[in-house]
Amino acid sequence: MFTSFLNSMPGAVAQGIIWGIMAIGVYITYKILDVADLSVDGSFGTGGAVLVICMSNGIPVAPAMLIAFAAGCVAGFVTGIFHVHFGIPAILSGILTQLGLYSINLRILGGKANVGLNPRNYNLLLSLGNPVNAIIVGLVIVVILILLLYLFFGTNLGSALRATGNNQNMARANGINTNTAKILGLVISNGIVAFSGALLAQFQGYADINMGRGAIVIGLAAVIIGEVLFHKIFKNFALKLLGAIIGGIIYYLVITLVLSIKIPISDTFTIKLDANDLKLFTALVVAIFLGIPYWKKTISAKRIGTAPKYTAVSSTDSEKEGN
Amino acid sequence: MLTISNLHKTFNPGTINEKRALCGVDLTLEDGDFVTIIGGNGAGKSTLMNMIAGVFPPDCGQIIIDGDEVTRLPEYKRAKYLGRVFQDPMMGTCGDMWIEENLALAAKRGQSRGLGWSINKKNRAFFKEHVTQLGLGLENRLTTNVGLLSGGQRQALTLLMATLQSPKLLLLDEHTAALDPKTAATVLELTDKLVGENNLTTLMITHNMKDAIAHGNRLIMMHEGRIIYDVRGAEKKALTVDQLLAKFSEASGGHFANDRMMLSN
Numbered sequence: 001m002f003t004s005f006l007n008s009m010p011g012a013v014a015q016g017i018i019w020g021i022m023a024i025g026v027y028i029t030y031k032i033l034d035v036a037d038l039s040v041d042g043s044f045g046t047g048g049a050v051l052v053i054c055m056s057n058g059i060p061v062a063p064a065m066l067i068a069f070a071a072g073c074v075a076g077f078v079t080g081i082f083h084v085h086f087g088i089p090a091i092l093s094g095i096l097t098q099l100g101l102y103s104i105n106l107r108i109l110g111g112k113a114n115v116g117l118n119p120r121n122y123n124l125l126l127s128l129g130n131p132v133n134a135i136i137v138g139l140v141i142v143v144i145l146i147l148l149l150y151l152f153f154g155t156n157l158g159s160a161l162r163a164t165g166n167n168q169n170m171a172r173a174n175g176i177n178t179n180t181a182k183i184l185g186l187v188i189s190n191g192i193v194a195f196s197g198a199l200l201a202q203f204q205g206y207a208d209i210n211m212g213r214g215a216i217v218i219g220l221a222a223v224i225i226g227e228v229l230f231h232k233i234f235k236n237f238a239l240k241l242l243g244a245i246i247g248g249i250i251y252y253l254v255i256t257l258v259l260s261i262k263i264p265i266s267d268t269f270t271i272k273l274d275a276n277d278l279k280l281f282t283a284l285v286v287a288i289f290l291g292i293p294y295w296k297k298t299i300s301a302k303r304i305g306t307a308p309k310y311t312a313v314s315s316t317d318s319e320k321e322g323n
Numbered sequence: 324m325l326t327i328s329n330l331h332k333t334f335n336p337g338t339i340n341e342k343r344a345l346c347g348v349d350l351t352l353e354d355g356d357f358v359t360i361i362g363g364n365g366a367g368k369s370t371l372m373n374m375i376a377g378v379f380p381p382d383c384g385q386i387i388i389d390g391d392e393v394t395r396l397p398e399y400k401r402a403k404y405l406g407r408v409f410q411d412p413m414m415g416t417c418g419d420m421w422i423e424e425n426l427a428l429a430a431k432r433g434q435s436r437g438l439g440w441s442i443n444k445k446n447r448a449f450f451k452e453h454v455t456q457l458g459l460g461l462e463n464r465l466t467t468n469v470g471l472l473s474g475g476q477r478q479a480l481t482l483l484m485a486t487l488q489s490p491k492l493l494l495l496d497e498h499t500a501a502l503d504p505k506t507a508a509t510v511l512e513l514t515d516k517l518v519g520e521n522n523l524t525t526l527m528i529t530h531n532m533k534d535a536i537a538h539g540n541r542l543i544m545m546h547e548g549r550i551i552y553d554v555r556g557a558e559k560k561a562l563t564v565d566q567l568l569a570k571f572s573e574a575s576g577g578h579f580a581n582d583r584m585m586l587s588n
Contacts, residue, residue, distance in 0.1 A: 156427070156436035159420075163428050166417040173376070173415070174484070175402030175432045 005260040010131035012256040013249055017138035018199045019218050020248025023226075024145060025192035026219030027244050032153075033165040033185040035083075038094030040219060042101025043075040043190040044212030047197025049108040052117045052207040061125055065198050072194020073187045075101060080183030105209055114208040117201065124202040134203055141199070142245050145192070150238040161185050193219075214279050217286050222247035224289040255281070324524040325352040325375070325492055330384035332370055332548075344370040345381070346548035352492070357518055357525045357539035361532060361567070366545040368528045372496050375526070377401040389491045403433025406485030406523075408478065408498040415481030418470030422461060422480065425469055426450040429484035453483055457513065475506035479513055486517045493518065495527040499534075511538065532564045544571060 022044060029037040047068040054064035075097055082093035109115050119127040126134035152158040163171040164181035171178050193215070201207040226247030227240070234243045258281060263271040273281070332345040345367045352358060362368050374381050375388075377398035386394045388404045409415050416425050427441040427450070447465070455462040457479050461472075469477060478498060485493060495514065499507035515538060518525050529535050535542055542559050544552035544567070551574040554562065 152438075154440055154442070155438045156431055156441045157438055159424060159428060159441040160431075160436045162420060162424075163417050166419045167414070169409070169414050170417055171428075172398045173402055173405075173407045173409075174428050175399050175434075176428070176436070177397075177399045 005257055008256050008260070009253070010135060011128065012252040014126070014131045014134035014138055014203065015200075016222075016249030016252035017135060017142060017245060018196055018203060018248075019252065020222050020245035021138070021142060021145065021199065022193050022196035022215060023219040023222035023244040023248050024149070024241050025189040025196065026216065027223050027241060028149075028185055028189040028192070030220065030223060031165075031240075032162055033182060033189075035090040035165075035182065035186070036094070036216075037076075037079060037186060037189060038091060038216050039075055039079040039097035039101070039186075039190060040094075040193045041212045041215045042098035042105065043072045043194045044197040044200075044215040045105045045207070045209065046071050046075055046101055046108065046212075047194025048201035048207035048211050049105045049115070049197075049209075050194070051198035051201050052115050053108055053110070055117060055122050055124075056115070061123055061202070065125075065195060068198035069191045069195045072197070073191040075194070076186035076188070076190030077183060079190070080186040083186075084179040084182055102209070105212075109207060109209060113210075114206050116206040119202075119205055126199065126203050128203055128205060138199070142242075146238050146241045149241060153237060157184075214282060217279075217282050218248075218251065221251050221282060221286045221289065224286065225250055228289055228292055251282075251285070254285070324354050324356070324389055325350070325526075326385075326387040327351070327371075327375070328385045330371070330374060330386070331382045332367075332374060332379075333382060343548055345374070348384070348548070348550060350543070350550060352524055352526070355522050355524055356541055357523075358527070358541045358543055359535040359539045360526060360528045360543045360545060361530070361535045362545035363571075365547075367548040368545050369496055370548075371545070372494050372526060372528060375492070376405055376407055376494055404491040406432075406490035406493045408481045408485050408493075408495045410497040410500050412474040412477040412481070412501055415484070416469045416477050419468060421466045422454065422469055422472075423447060423450050423465040425480065426454070426484060426487065429487050432488060432490075453487065454480075457483060473506075475502050475510060478502060478506075478510050482510065482513060482517060486521055486523065489521045489523060491524065493523045493525040495525065497528050497530060500530060514538070532567050536560075536562045536564070536567070544574070546571070546574065 022040070026037075026040060029035045050068040050071045051064050054067055055061065059067070078100075079093045079097040082088045082096055083090050086093070088096070106113075117124070119129060126137045128134070153162060160171065160176045161181045161184060163174070163176055164178045165185070168178050171181070197212060200211065223244045224247070226234075226243030226245070229250075230239070230243040230246070234240050255278060258273055259275070259278075261273065265271060327348055327350040330345050330348040332343075334340070334342040334344055342365070344365075348367070348371060360368050360371075373379060375386060377393070377396060377400075380395065384394070385392065388401075391404070393401050393404065407415070417428070420428075423442055427446060430446060430450075431441075451462050451465060454465065459476055459479060461467075461476065461480070469480065472480065482498070498514075499510050502510060511534060514527070517523070525539065527539065529538075536559070540559065541553070541555040542562065543550055552570050
């Protein structure tokens with residue numbers, strides 16, 4: 001049982017890195033902009049679909065990745081317009097985009113539920129057949145991406161985006177167009193998500209209409225696992241992004257481990273989870289990790305006992321920390 | 324510097340919650356005027372200030388700042404004229420960002436934000452110099468998250484941010500109301516200092532009548548969406564709290580309906 005787990009470890013790590021890149025996109029909306037953007041379930045698939053179709057039409061891998069990134073940006077832009085200019089709440093805007101993208105992704109894939117990309121016929125960046133190479137390529141991309149984002153969020157524009165997510169009143173009072181900032185954040189985020197979708201399509205050798213289903217939850221899982229485990233040591237922004245990558249890797253290692261477990265109940269009945277159970281497992285993992293900060297807070301509140309309620313300043317602070 | 328004419332605002336018109344917040348406010352501020360605003364609950368003080376800041380549009384009327392009509396300009400575009408400090412110390416700063424990052428955001432108020440570094444050697448020295456003048460010891464904590472500061476420190480920082488590049492008009496919306504008396508006094512002292520040094524045109528809402536009399540060169544009392552009393556210069560300096568209360572009863576035909584205001588005097 002454990003040999004099968006060890007054998008599948010490099011693949012799990014590679015896949016964890018790819019989903020970790022996706023989680024960095026989620027981090028930008030969820031942590032920086034303070035918006036839960038569900039369009040990523042659609043834009044992840046868009047990235048994969050665009051890459052596969054581009055490459056099977058003879059476009060080399062690098063420009064194909066760029067086109068996939070741009071397609072994701074457009075999806076994020078649409079969500080941003082829905083949210084900002086149609087006045088639709090962010091969550092619902094994302095759901096609308098995600099739903100619409102299902103049809104668009106099917107169109108991109110030429111009406112087929114999945115389209116393959118044989119690694120023997122194409123010059124791919126990474127592939128399931130060589131997971132160690134995939135890990136190396138993935139890590140190089142991670143380093144470049146984190147560096148770019150670190151630099152961007154240190155600029156005046158990036159700083160305006162952070163201020164928008166942190167305190168919209170303050171941002172507007174200081175002349176920041178918070179609407180534009182939100183749209184820009186959604187554009188960058190979905191671009192990165194589509195980019196990772198393009199990586200996954202190469203890794204698994206096909207794009208699938210359902211490949212993005214539940215992406216937001218996996219992204220959140222990676223972000224939250226990274227945060228819960230490393231928030232004490234990863235204070236720097238670049239390290240926090242790295243936390244999301246490590247969160248993604250841990251998530252996939254746990255998934256692989258869980259899939260390799262067999263619990264014999266009786267001679268005829270053995271509990272064994274398969275890939276179909278993964279969505280349930282993911283949902284539970286995310287629920288638990290989202291619950292941990294909340295439980296910590298309620299437990300410490302009980303320990304303090306009857307804390308005075310009039311210290312409004314400190315109570316809002318602790319509420320913020322709980323988010 | 325600021326000309327407001329015939330400003331009207333009714334919230335929830337045509338419903339049971341209809342509230343006439345401003346009923347024809349006219350106000351002209353000269354260059355360098357420091358005006359304190361007092362008034363009971365629901366007098367329209369904050370509505371007036373929010374309308375100047377562009378938080379919501381007026382039903383009718385006109386707002387002109389420094390010769391530019393801003394009545395229909397969105398909040399973020401008006402920011403280039405305005406420095407603002409809010410009642411809630413949380414509201415004027417970004418708690419998850421450093422002191423110097425907050426200052427850098429404020430230093431860019433009214434300018435386009437591109438891909439230049441928000442913090443560089445030059446502006447860091449500039450920020451340090453200004454923060455030192457606050458006298459709170461924050462100059463050695465420029466890379467501390469603002470969320471770790473006390474309410475008073477945050478308010479002092481917000482005040483510095485609001486005045487960092489001299490605004491045409493400084494708007495202070497009960498900016499000491501959430502602070503303890505001693506801190507409030509310190510922040511008010513700092514307000515006087517910054518306003519004086521930069522000769523800023525200022526509007527300050529306060530619920531404390533003593534402060535309203537002691538600070539600024541002009542005092543305005545509001546009631547039910549109107550300015551009912553406007554006094555300046557020597558006459559204002561000579562006011563007492565009792566006179567103000569009498570003035571209020573006279574003008575409004577009732578008692579001062581602001582518990583906090585009564586308690587704090």
